[in-house]
Amino acid sequence: MRGILRELWRYRGWLLLGVLALLLVDMAQLVTPLIIRAAVDDLVLGVGEHLPRYAMYLVGIAGTVLVFRFLWRYFLFGAGRKIERDLRNRLFGHLLTLSPSFYARHSTGDLMAHATNDLEAVRRACGMGVLLAADTLIMVSFALAAMIGISPRLTLLAFIPLPFLTLVVLGFGRLIHRRFEQVQASFARLTERVREALSGIRVIRAFAREGGMGRAFAEDNLEYIRLNMALVRVWGVFRPLIGLLAGLGTGIVLWFGGRAVLTASISLGDFVAFTSYLGMLIWPMMALGWIVNLLQRGAASMGRIQVLFSAQPDIKSPPRPKPFPRSHRIELRKLSFAYPGEERPVLREISVTVEEGMTLGIVGLTGSGKSTLVRLIPRLYDPPPGTLLLGGVDIRELNLTELRGAIGMVPQDVFLFSATLRENIAFGRPEATDEEVWQAARLAGLAEEIASFPDGLDTLVGERGIALSGGQRQRVGIARALILDPPILILDDVLSSVDARVEEEILGNLKGVLARRTAIVVAHRISAVRDADWIIVLQDGEILEQGDHRRLVAQGGLYARLHELQQALVS
Numbered sequence: 338m339r340g341i342l343r344e345l346w347r348y349r350g351w352l353l354l355g356v357l358a359l360l361l362v363d364m365a366q367l368v369t370p371l372i373i374r375a376a377v378d379d380l381v382l383g384v385g386e387h388l389p390r391y392a393m394y395l396v397g398i399a400g401t402v403l404v405f406r407f408l409w410r411y412f413l414f415g416a417g418r419k420i421e422r423d424l425r426n427r428l429f430g431h432l433l434t435l436s437p438s439f440y441a442r443h444s445t446g447d448l449m450a451h452a453t454n455d456l457e458a459v460r461r462a463c464g465m466g467v468l469l470a471a472d473t474l475i476m477v478s479f480a481l482a483a484m485i486g487i488s489p490r491l492t493l494l495a496f497i498p499l500p501f502l503t504l505v506v507l508g509f510g511r512l513i514h515r516r517f518e519q520v521q522a523s524f525a526r527l528t529e530r531v532r533e534a535l536s537g538i539r540v541i542r543a544f545a546r547e548g549g550m551g552r553a554f555a556e557d558n559l560e561y562i563r564l565n566m567a568l569v570r571v572w573g574v575f576r577p578l579i580g581l582l583a584g585l586g587t588g589i590v591l592w593f594g595g596r597a598v599l600t601a602s603i604s605l606g607d608f609v610a611f612t613s614y615l616g617m618l619i620w621p622m623m624a625l626g627w628i629v630n631l632l633q634r635g636a637a638s639m640g641r642i643q644v645l646f647s648a649q650p651d652i653k654s655p656p657r658p659k660p661f662p663r664s665h666r667i668e669l670r671k672l673s674f675a676y677p678g679e680e681r682p683v684l685r686e687i688s689v690t691v692e693e694g695m696t697l698g699i700v701g702l703t704g705s706g707k708s709t710l711v712r713l714i715p716r717l718y719d720p721p722p723g724t725l726l727l728g729g730v731d732i733r734e735l736n737l738t739e740l741r742g743a744i745g746m747v748p749q750d751v752f753l754f755s756a757t758l759r760e761n762i763a764f765g766r767p768e769a770t771d772e773e774v775w776q777a778a779r780l781a782g783l784a785e786e787i788a789s790f791p792d793g794l795d796t797l798v799g800e801r802g803i804a805l806s807g808g809q810r811q812r813v814g815i816a817r818a819l820i821l822d823p824p825i826l827i828l829d830d831v832l833s834s835v836d837a838r839v840e841e842e843i844l845g846n847l848k849g850v851l852a853r854r855t856a857i858v859v860a861h862r863i864s865a866v867r868d869a870d871w872i873i874v875l876q877d878g879e880i881l882e883q884g885d886h887r888r889l890v891a892q893g894g895l896y897a898r899l900h901e902l903q904q905a906l907v908s
Contacts, residue, residue, distance in 0.1 A: 338632070340639040341462055344424065348416040355412030356471050358405040363475045365398045365405075367483065370613035372398075377606040409468070417464025421456050428452060428645060436651040437717060438677050446529020451645060454524055455638035458517075462635020469628045480614040487611045488594075488603055495590045495615055498582040505582070509575045513630055516568040518637045523561040530557050572630060590615055651677070652719050658736040662728025665743065665824045665855045667691040667714065672724040674713060683709045684878045691871075696856040698866025700896060701875035707859045708749060710875070711827050714857070715744045745823030749830045749859075751814030753802030758787060759794035761802075762816045769820055780850060781816040782843040783809065808839065815843070819850060826856045832865050840864065863900045872896070 345352060376391045432448065484492040534541060534550050541550055590612060598608045672687040684706045691697045699707050713720045716732060725732050732740060745765075753761050762777055763769040774794060778784040786809065790796040802810045811831045818826060832840045844865065851858075860866050867886040874882040874889070874896045882894045889896040 338636045338639075340643050341459065341632075341635055344420045344459070345416070345463055345467065347423075348419060351412045351416040351419070352467065355409045355416065355468075358408035358412065359468070359471055360475055361405045362402050362409060363472065363479065365401045367476075367479045367614075369395065369398055370483070370610040373606075373609060373613060375606065377609050413468045413471075414464045417460045417462075417467070420463045421460035424459060424642065425452060425456055428456070428642065431646060431648075434650045434653070435648060438651055439648055444525070444529040446527070446532050447525040448645075449528050449532070450521060450525035451642055454521060455641050458521075458634045458638035459642065462631050462639075466628060466631035466635060469631070473628065477618060480618050484611055484614050487607050487614075488597070491590060491594050491597065491603075491611060494593050495586045497589060498585045502579065502582045505575070505578055509571060509578075509629065511633075512571050513568065513575070513633045516564065516571060517634045518641070520561070520564045520568055521638060521641060523557075523564045527554075527557045527561050530554050575630070586618075587612075587615060652716050652737065654737040655734055658739075659730050659734045661735060661739045661743070662730050664728035665693045666728055667697075667825070667855060667857075668726040668729075669710075670724050670726070672710075672713070672720055674709065674718070674720055676709075676718070682878060687878075687880060689871075689873055689880070689883070691855055691857065693855050694853070695871065696851045696858060696869045698869030698872035699857065699859045699875065700861070700863065700866055700872060700899065701881075702895075703861075705875040706878040707875055708829055711746070711829050711857055711859055714825075714827060715741045715746055743823060744825045744827060745818035745821045746827040747811075747814045747818045747829060747831045749833070751802070751810045751831070753798050753805070753810055753813060755798070755800045757792075757795050757797055758790075758813065761798060761813055762794075762820060764817055765821045773820055774816075777816040777820040778812075780819050780843075780846045781812040782839055782846060783812040783816060808836070812843070824854050826851065826854050827859075828857070829859045830861060833861060844868070863896070863903055 372391050372394050376388060428451065481492065484495070530553065534554065541547060594603070594608050594611060597603045598605055603611075668690045669687050672684060673682050674684040675682040687710065689697065699710065701707050709718070712718055713725055714732070716737060719733065722733055723731055727735065727740070754764070758778075759771070759774055760767075762774050766773075771794065775784060778787055787793055787796070796804070798804050798813075802813070805813070811833070815828070815831055818828075832843060840862070841864075848868065858866050858869060863886075866872055869886070871885060872883065872889060873880050874894070876895065882889055882892060882896055884892070890900055891897075
C-alpha cells in the first residue's frame with residue numbers, strides 16, 4: 338500500500354478536487370432526509386402549504402448532485418488513469434535499461450502480465466478504491482452524526498453488528514490478497530504459453546505438436562480458471578456477508594425504532610429520517626467489501642510491479658564517465674570472461690589489437706566463443722576491468738550510450754519488428770530519407786528483391802520478420818547497421834543464411850564500407866574473412882592461430898583445414 342500511496346500523493350491536487358466534489362454530493366444527499374422529515378411531520382400535522390417548497394429543494398439537490406458527481410468522476414477516475422499511464426511509461430522505460438541476465442530470469446509472458454493486468458489492478462485501486470473509501474468515510478461520518486442527533490440510543494443499537502463486520506473485513510481481506518496474487522501469477526504463465534506458441538508456430542507445425550501444445554494450454558487455462566473461481570468463492574461469500582450484517586442493523590432499528598414511534602419517544606418524521614440515514618449507510622457497509630477487494634488486489638499488483646522496479650541493470654554508465662576517445666582502436670588485453678553465475682570461463686587470455694580502419698576476422702567452430710567476444714565490445718556483457726579498451730580507454734569508463742552509439746552491430750539472429758521494410762532498415766535513424774534506405778539496401782544486396790515486392794519498402798515483414806527468408810532477414814540487419822554509418826562495425830556471422838553468389842555480392846559491396854572504419858567480422862565461412870587485415874582462430878575460448886589469410890593457410894592448422902573443406906564443398 339505504501340507504493341500506491343506514493344502514486345496517489347503525486348496527484349494529490351486531482352484527488353483533493355475529486356474528494357471536495359464528492360463531499361458536496363454526499364452533503365446534498367445527506368440533506369435530503371431532513372427535508373423528507375420536515376415534509377412527513379407537516380403531513381402528520383395536516384399542514385401542506387410547504388410541500389411545493391420542499392419539492393423544489395429536492396429538485397435543486399438533484400441538480401447539484403448531477404454537476405458535482407460528474408466532477409468527482411472526472412478528477413478521481415482521471416487520477417487513476419494518469420497513475421496507470423505514468424506507471425506504464427516508467428515500467429517500459431525501466432525494462433529497456435535492464436541487462437540480458439534479467440531477461441534470462443523472467444519470461445516475456447510474466448512481464449506482459451505486469452504491464453496489463455497488474456497495472457489495471459493498481460489503476461482500479463487508485464480510482465474506484467479511493468472513491469469508495471472517501472465516499473464511505475464521508476457518508477458514515479455525516480450520517481452517523483445526524484443519526485446521533487436524532488436518537489443516540491437507536492444509533493448504538495444499529496451499530497451492534499459493527500465488531501463482527503470488522504472481523505469479517507480483516508479476515509477476508511488477507512485471503513483475497515493471497516488468492517489474487519496466485520491469480521496474477523497464473524495469468525502470467527498463461528500469457529507466456531500463448532506468446533511462446535505464436536512465436537514458435539512454425540516449429541510446432543513442423544513437429545505436428547499442435548495437439549500437445551493445445552493440451553498444455555488447456556491445462557494452464559484450467560488452472561487459471563480454478564484459481565479465479567477460488568477467488569470468486571471468497572468474494573461471493575464476503576459481499577453477501579457484509580450485506581447480512583448491514584441488514585441485521587436495519588432489522589434492529591425497525592424493531593426498536595418502531596416501538597419508539599408508538600410510545601412517542603421520537604416523531605414519525607425522525608424515524609423516517611433515521612431509517613433514511615441508515616439506508617445510506619447500507620451502501621458504504623456493502624462497499625466496504627468492494628473497497629477491501631480493490632485495495633488488496635491493487636496492493637498485490639503494486640508489490641509485483643515494485644519487484645521489477647527494484648531490479649537494477651548489471652551494466653550501466655559510470656557516475657563520471659571519461660570523455661569519449663577520438664580514436665576507434667580496439668584493444669583486448671588478456672581478456673578472460675565467464676557468464677554471470679558460471680565458473681567455467683567462455684574466453685581465456687584473449688589478446689588482440691584492431692587498429693582504426695582495420696578489419697579483424699574471427700573464425701572458429703561452434704561454441705568456441707566468437708559471439709561472446711563481440712558482445713563484450715558494446716558491453717552487452719561486461720568484460721573484466723582493464724581488459725577491453727577503446728582508443729586507450731577502458732570501455733567500462735565510457736558513457737554507455739555514446740559507446741553503443743559508435744557501434745553498428747549485426748547479430749547472428751537478427752530481430753525484425755512487425756513493421757515495414759523501411760521502418761526496420763531505418764530503425765536506428767527514423768529520419769533517414771528513402772534514398773539513404775535504398776543505398777543501405779543496395780550495400781546489403783537486398784535492393785533488387787525489395788524492388789520485386791509489390792509494396793517495395795512498404796512491405797510488411799510480419800512478426801519477427803516471418804514473411805522474409807533467413808537470408809533476407811540477415812541482410813535487413815546489415816542494412817540497418819550500415820545506414821547508421823558507424824565508426825565501428827561488427828558483423829556476427831551475418832552471411833550464414835545466404836548462398837555463395839549473394840555472399841560474394843555483399844562482400845564486394847562491403848569492401849569499401851569496411852575500409853573506412855574499424856570492423857570485426859565473425860564467420861564460419863572462410864570466404865567471409867579472407868580479405869580481413871588480421872584473422873584470429875578461436876578454439877575453446879582461446880586464440881589457437883592468428884595471422885592473415887595467406888599465412889594461416891600456409892600454417893596447415895585448423896584454419897587451413899576449414900578452408901580446404903569449404904573449398905571442396907563449393908567445388
